[in-house]
Amino acid sequence: MKIYYAHHLYKYNTKVEKYELDLIKREFDEYEIINPNGDIIHEDMTNETKIMEECLNKVTDCYSLVFSSMNNVVGKGVFDEVDHALKIGKAVYYITGNSIIKFDKGLWIIIDESRSVYAILV
Numbered sequence: 001m002k003i004y005y006a007h008h009l010y011k012y013n014t015k016v017e018k019y020e021l022d023l024i025k026r027e028f029d030e031y032e033i034i035n036p037n038g039d040i041i042h043e044d045m046t047n048e049t050k051i052m053e054e055c056l057n058k059v060t061d062c063y064s065l066v067f068s069s070m071n072n073v074v075g076k077g078v079f080d081e082v083d084h085a086l087k088i089g090k091a092v093y094y095i096t097g098n099s100i101i102k103f104d105k106g107l108w109i110i111i112d113e114s115r116s117v118y119a120i121l122v
Helices: 015-027 048-061 076-087
Strands: 002-006 032-034 064-067 091-096 099-102 108-110 119-121
Touching: 002 015, 002 048, 002 076, 015 032, 015 091, 015 099, 048 076, 064 076, 076 091
Parallel strands: 002 032, 002 064, 064 091
Antiparallel strands: 091 099, 108 119
16 A cells, blocks of 8 residues: 655655655555655756645545644645645645654635645644
């Protein structure tokens, strides 16, 4: 089984990303983790529409999705990945502190239409 790891671009190639990946591995040791940072490769990394399409295809192919935020804030990409997973009936989990909890459908407030700071989870 595969689990998709949705997280902000700011976490790519950082200690936080490594920590979250280790947390996911401990919690879901039987899963193959699909990390868009490395598992989704495009010749033209500037085409956000194509990149997001590929991400959503990967979410569809996975059994479940785990996501993280930055102080309860997510970018448009993570928001879309979580929303897509929920709409197609995937199990969704949220990294909060040192735990991963089941996420059925939280309350999102759109705070900015920019791509990097899009919604806050309340």
